[in-house]
Amino acid sequence: TQELKAMLRTGIPQEYRCKIWRCIIYMRVKHKMSECGANYYSTLFKQNQSPGSKGLDPSAKQIELDLLRTLPQNKHFESLESDGTARLRRVLTAFSRHNQAVGYCQGLNRLAAVALLFMPEEDAFWCLVAIVETIMPNDYFGRNLLGAHVDQYVLRHLLSEKLPKLYQHLEQQGIELSLFSWFLTAFVDNIPVDVYLRIWDVFLYEGNKVLFRFALSFLKMHEEVIVKMRDSVAINQLLRTLGERHIDVRQLCYIAFCELNPFPYRTVKLKRQHYSQLVSNELQKLDEIRNSLPKHDRSFECESD
Amino acid sequence: MDKTYDYLFKLLLIGDSGVGKTCILFRLTEDAFSTTSISTIGIDFKVRTIELDGKKIKLQIWDTAGQERCRVIPTAYYRGATGVMLVYDVTNDKSFANINNWIRDIEEHASSDVETMILGNKSDVNDRRQVSRETGQQLATEYGIKFMETSAKASVNVEEAFFALAKDIKTKTDKQLASHPHSTRNTLFPYTPNAHHCCGKQGCK
Numbered sequence: 001t002q003e004l005k006a007m008l009r010t011g012i013p014q015e016y017r018c019k020i021w022r023c024i025i026y027m028r029v030k031h032k033m034s035e036c037g038a039n040y041y042s043t044l045f046k047q048n049q050s051p052g053s054k055g056l057d058p059s060a061k062q063i064e065l066d067l068l069r070t071l072p073q074n075k076h077f078e079s080l081e082s083d084g085t086a087r088l089r090r091v092l093t094a095f096s097r098h099n100q101a102v103g104y105c106q107g108l109n110r111l112a113a114v115a116l117l118f119m120p121e122e123d124a125f126w127c128l129v130a131i132v133e134t135i136m137p138n139d140y141f142g143r144n145l146l147g148a149h150v151d152q153y154v155l156r157h158l159l160s161e162k163l164p165k166l167y168q169h170l171e172q173q174g175i176e177l178s179l180f181s182w183f184l185t186a187f188v189d190n191i192p193v194d195v196y197l198r199i200w201d202v203f204l205y206e207g208n209k210v211l212f213r214f215a216l217s218f219l220k221m222h223e224e225v226i227v228k229m230r231d232s233v234a235i236n237q238l239l240r241t242l243g244e245r246h247i248d249v250r251q252l253c254y255i256a257f258c259e260l261n262p263f264p265y266r267t268v269k270l271k272r273q274h275y276s277q278l279v280s281n282e283l284q285k286l287d288e289i290r291n292s293l294p295k296h297d298r299s300f301e302c303e304s305d
Numbered sequence: 306m307d308k309t310y311d312y313l314f315k316l317l318l319i320g321d322s323g324v325g326k327t328c329i330l331f332r333l334t335e336d337a338f339s340t341t342s343i344s345t346i347g348i349d350f351k352v353r354t355i356e357l358d359g360k361k362i363k364l365q366i367w368d369t370a371g372q373e374r375c376r377v378i379p380t381a382y383y384r385g386a387t388g389v390m391l392v393y394d395v396t397n398d399k400s401f402a403n404i405n406n407w408i409r410d411i412e413e414h415a416s417s418d419v420e421t422m423i424l425g426n427k428s429d430v431n432d433r434r435q436v437s438r439e440t441g442q443q444l445a446t447e448y449g450i451k452f453m454e455t456s457a458k459a460s461v462n463v464e465e466a467f468f469a470l471a472k473d474i475k476t477k478t479d480k481q482l483a484s485h486p487h488s489t490r491n492t493l494f495p496y497t498p499n500a501h502h503c504c505g506k507q508g509c510k
Contacts, residue, residue: 062372065323065344072341106322106372107346143374174385180347180378189346233313233352233365240350286377289413 005206009257011249012201018118024204025123028130041122044094059096059104063089070109077113087121088113095128102132105141107184114188114200127204131186135207137272141184144283146276152178153275154268155215162216162260166223173232177239179215187214191243198249209265210256217256218242310354310363314474315385316467317415319407320392321400322371325426328457329392330368333467338458345370347378355471362471376410383414387478388421388470395425395454398435401444408448420473421450424466428454 012020026033033040067085071077076084091112096104111131115124132141140147156177160167170177181189186203187196202210219226222242229235318326327345332338334351349368354361367386369379383389391407393400404423411421425441438454445452451469455462 058373062322069342069344072343078341105374106344106370109344110346144377145374149377176381178348178378178381181345181349184346233363236350236365237352283377286380286413290409 005202008201008205009253011198011253017197017201021115021127021200021204022119022123025119025127025130028134028204029126032129032133033126041094041125044097045090047097057103060093062106063092063096063104063109066106066109070113074113074117076117084113084116087116087124091116091121091125091128094125095132098125098129099132101143102141105145105184107181108132108141110185110188114196130204135203137208145180145184146280146283148180148183149279149283150272150276151183151211152180153279154271155179155183155212157271157275158212158216158268159219163220163223165227166219169227170235173230173235175232175235175239182215182243183211186211187243189243190241192247195243195247195249195252198253209263209268212268213256213260213263214252216260217252218247220255220259221247221252309361311360312362312475312478314362314364314387314471315382316364316366316388316390316470317379317382317386318366318368318390318392319379319410320371320424321394321397321403324371324392324394324397324400325457326371326390326392327368329390329424329426329455329463330366332457332460332463333366336460338460347375348382353467355468357468357472357475360475362475364467364471380414383411383419384416386415386419387474389415389419390422390424390466390470392424392426393436393441394427395436395438395441396427396430396433401425401436401441404444418477420470420477421448422466422470423448423450423452424462425452425454427456427458428461429456429459 008020067089068077068080070088074084076082077088079085088109092104092109095108095112096102102108108128112124112128115127119127137147137150139145140151156167159170159177187199191199199210199214219242222238222245226235226238229238318330320326322344327349328338328342330351331342334353345368347370351366351368353364353366355364356362367379367382369375369382389411391404391411393404395401408421411419423441423445425436425438428438441454442452451473453462453466453469455466457463
């Protein structure tokens with residue numbers, strides 16, 4: 001409802017966050033939960049690895065590599081013995097078996113870890129399902145990260161409409177803006193905790209469009225500074241640390257939800273449609289080039305197998 | 306804002322996930338090693354200015370995510386790169402085997418005169434070593450590119466490696482500048498539209 005939306009945009013008090021996030025997630029995935037049946041989560045661990053796979057599957061390997069590289073500053077995830085680490089491993093493993101088209105993609109670790117800070121393990125698993133399968137567009141975390149690539153084009157297009165001065169300046173400086181890390185982690189990257197939690201409050205309820213609202217809001221906050229800069233290195237440096245700078249959350253939200261209006265979902269959707277053809281052609285071309293080159297004797301472990 | 310450097314070299318750091326790319330960069334830019342590292346998502350960026358032959362050289366280094374499906378993200382960055390650091394982990398033979406594939410990526414996407422160097426990282430870990438120094442050197446020799454073993458943790462050869470790569474790039478740039486004063490625009494920074502930045506050199510306008 002509009003009322004709930006407005007309330008969430010002002011931020012959920014910390015003591016209610018756990019409860020409200022879980023309600024939103026339940027709303028999003030209850031049909032999937034009833035399809036999968038009770039005990040679904042625990043049955044995911046009883047399956048053996050798919051028979052054809054040699055050794056440890058690539059998802060499991062990558063999960064192990066990332067466990068301690070997820071939220072290393074947080075006491076729940078700082079060592080292999082920390083209580084959160086084992087839960088993180090199980091949530092990511094369960095998800096990689098539940099959604100085999102995605103398996104495990106770097107970025108999911110941070111989404112799962114943040115969920116684990118606020119809810120029990122099984123709910124955190126469903127939170128990941130909600131984000132990947134109901135909030136984000138299809139193919140976002142899949143083999144080619146198609147959706148994430150498309151959104152970088154959409155972002156640049158929106159930038160040209162909403163902040164034309166900044167867009168022009170970046171063009172002149174030869175900088176092609178891309179913010180993969182924010183879009184693949186819902187802003188759990190180089191941003192203070194209190195800021196990304198506020199983003200999650202609305203992200204979980206309203207959906208993926210708010211990622212653009214916030215990305216543009218961060219950029220707008222620094223627009224005046226950036227357009228005065230004449231050194232592309234310095235601009236790149238600033239762009240990589242946008243979120244680390246002192247951020248006034250209220251101002252960030254005000255820009256995101258008031259100054260950037262109107263922001264209809266339809267335009268985002270149309271832009272996504274427009275660019276997804278272009279990007280998938282590009283990715284296909286890359287695949288073809290890759291396959292046409294002489295193969296060296298040993299090749300990458302194929303993730304899609 | 307005036308430039309405080311004579312040259313700008315854009316470098317790309319690639320290699321399998323977990324080989325220590327970000328730690329190498331952290332050692333280079335902060336001269337420190339952190340046991341709590343965080344996996345790189347998408348692409349990241351760091352800068353270090355060094356001095357070579359009395360010239361200030363700014364190294365703009367793109368750090369990348371190593372997971373296979375992220376390999377396409379830096380495609381656009383290969384085009385503008387003048388150097389590539391290709392990293393494997395001496396305690397992980399799979400990461401060494403994949404060097405061949407990363408080299409294919411360079412051949413596909415980078416400009417033909419890009420300077421490349423192979424680094425075998427984690428050279429301080431001897432009890433779990435799977436790739437000998439000789440094997441690493443041999444592969445680099447086959448491809449005709451430079452090779453060093455490094456340890457970001459013990460601070461071995463990280464500076465040396467980047468200095469060596471920068472020196473090769475500088476030599477090549479100087480040679481090109483001497484023979485065709487304006488040609489570098491097309492070969493080194495093909496996607497930098499601003500003419501003032503054509504070769505990263507002050508005064509080249």
